[in-house]
Amino acid sequence: MNVKRALTIKGIRDGLLVTCHKGSWNEMVEALNAQIEDQPAFFKGARLALDIGPCEVRVADLSALRDSLSERGIHLWAVLSTSPVTEATAQNLGLATRLSRPQPLVSAGEAKSIPAEAAKWVRGPLRSGTRVEHDGPVVVLGDVNPGAEIIAHGSVIVWGRLRGVVHAGAAGDETAVVCALDLSPTQLRIAGEIAVSPPRRAKIQPEIARLVDGRLVAEPWQSG
Amino acid sequence: MTAKVVTITSGKGGVGKTTSVANIAVALASRGQRVVCIDGDIGLRNLDVVLGLENRIVYDLVDVIEGRCRLRQAMIRDKRLPELYLIPAAQTRDKTAVSPSDMIRLCDELRPDVDWILIDSPAGIERGFRNAIAPADRVLVITNPDVSAVRDADRVIGILDAEEKGPVSLIINRVNSDMVRRGEMLSVEDVLDLLAVHLIGIVPEDENVIVASNRGQPLSLDGKSRAGVAFQNIARRLMGEEVPFSELETPGLWQRLLGRRR
Known part of the structure; x- marks a missing residue:
């Protein structure tokens, strides 16, 4: 039960945004899988964006998740992360790394103020x-x-x-x-x-x- | 003794992965190395054809993974070279019959008994490709000197970098030096300029390759043809020998490469 609270699910314009608050990649995947098994009808056919904060993910892991989601009819289209490694991974797999609108304030805890002109x-x-x-x-x-x-x-x-x-x-x-x-x-x-x-x-x-x-x-x- | 797992991949199809695997395996085996080739192209197998072992297949990779036979039973021994084996792909299944962890387990089982495990990757960057690179200690990316093959090689190298599947080495296959001289083909330098990776072999265009593949007699068996020599050089470099890139490859290239390596 504890695991599930590690996730927040929110409807956004482009589908669902799942935010993982803490834990390793494996814990996140586990929590996500548990959530999907709980409410398969809710997730069926969804467009999913995943925010995994600072977690670093390799191509193999991310593509495995994408494949397993697609087997269940869920389309993973974006992965948001503050880790440059994860961003590069997502880009390699052709996933978006930001939502089309300004990113919602999901990580209010770690407020990052990047000036607009930061390169x-x-x-x-x-x-x-x-x-x-x-x-x-x-x-x-x-x-x-x-x-x-x-x-x-x-x-x-x-x-x-x-x-x-x-x-x-x-x-x-x-x-x-x-x-x-x-x-x-x-x-x-x-x-x-x-x-x-x-x-x-x-x-x-x-x-x-x-x-x-x-x-x-x-x-x-x-x-x- | 523990084997080195070498995967040969390209992104684009038809650039010579299977031919290279067959020839490098034969070249290694003829130097007294114990070699197992694994055909990773499940559903579209053809390493068995190029090696001339097609009619001897009883069990395949999927049979091993699904426990229908022991590993040894699926290893077909080449009659010409006593220490060359092939584990063929299943023809009637698809890539999802195998997972990356299956491949890692299989290679770990083989490792103590052989010197080299060569894996022939399917084209593309999907499941079959991921199966093929999962157990790799070393990846050889093969490309032709044409723009689309190089573009795909670049993409594959990017993915391999991201997965930390280094070190990646490059084989440039089917180089036609006349066309390069006339400026009608990318030169070896053009390709290296773009891809910026370690070069392990340059294979000249050679009609004998097609004849040899059709006959199931890899060129490097006798090693008189230009392509055969090039494949033998790749095998020697894999074994750690310093083999200069020969005249027929590109004159003076090696010196220039040493000068520009980053």
Whole structure:
């Protein structure tokens, strides 16, 4: 009985949000399974988002849970966590790592106040299938490979080769910029504008892309 | 003695996983190593065909896991090389017949008796792939020098990193040096540039591979063809030998690699 109180279930716009307050991954899974067995009809066909706080999860464990849920007709679509390891895991499996609306105040106990402009710092290479989302700027140390995606509300800076898809100013900020040591993204978006890279130039040099009068322009980086 | 479990995977299908498993196994066995190959592609097995052991299957992997036979009974011994065995996949079942923990248990049972356990992973990143990598001590990712195969290899390497299934090594298969020279194919360097992992082998495109697979006579059995030599080199590198990448692979490549390794 004690185990069950470790979970809170809440209806949200996109389905159900299950918040796990404490315990290891195995305890959470156990609690969740017990809850589902208790009320199978309630969960049947549900879209489930799971908030597991600071718990670190590996791909194998998370995909096992996703598979076992899908066998019971429950669709796991998002995993929220404060652990970067877990976020990366979820992204690897193609799960969302934030709800479309601002995250409800589920973890009021550990109130975290991130200023809107705090950048997300990511170590590369970002491989195919990785998705980084952030409501501020994103800085990547390393390459962004084709098939990887960066969606940032602010600017995106890549210290490496940018060859994936990047969207800066995703919430409409037209002053956002994208810069990289080698700027050859599959697709580049700033606010509402979309562009693809021109065919490879002869010389690779750091470039910066920005919106000038509603058009995307990329130019070599000039200091000063 | 305890075996090393090596899984060969790729993400994309048709890049040469099964052929590589067969050839590396043969190359290891011909160096006196005791080798067991496990076909992880349940429902779409073909390692038995490439090894030429198809007509000798009685029991398979699923029979072992479900307790219908003992492990030894499912191990088919190759007649050409006394220390090469195959555990075939079931053809009439699917990937859900096996779980990752089944694979770990099976490999642990084999470990004391052999030197190498090579697992042929199915394409994709779903259940079969997870079964295949679960027991791995070492993972070889194989790719072809084309954009889509490299993209899938990149994804797989990302998943392996996330699961801490390192160290990952790369085999680049079917390199056509004429096409590379004409700029019509990604070069070995282009591939490494993107994937940034350890390289363990470069296998040139070779028509003999297809002939050999159809006959069930892996190329590295005699080892005169270019691809056969390349597979033998991979086996030697697995055994810890320092084998320089040969002329036919790419001249001067090794030096450049050493220079740029991160």
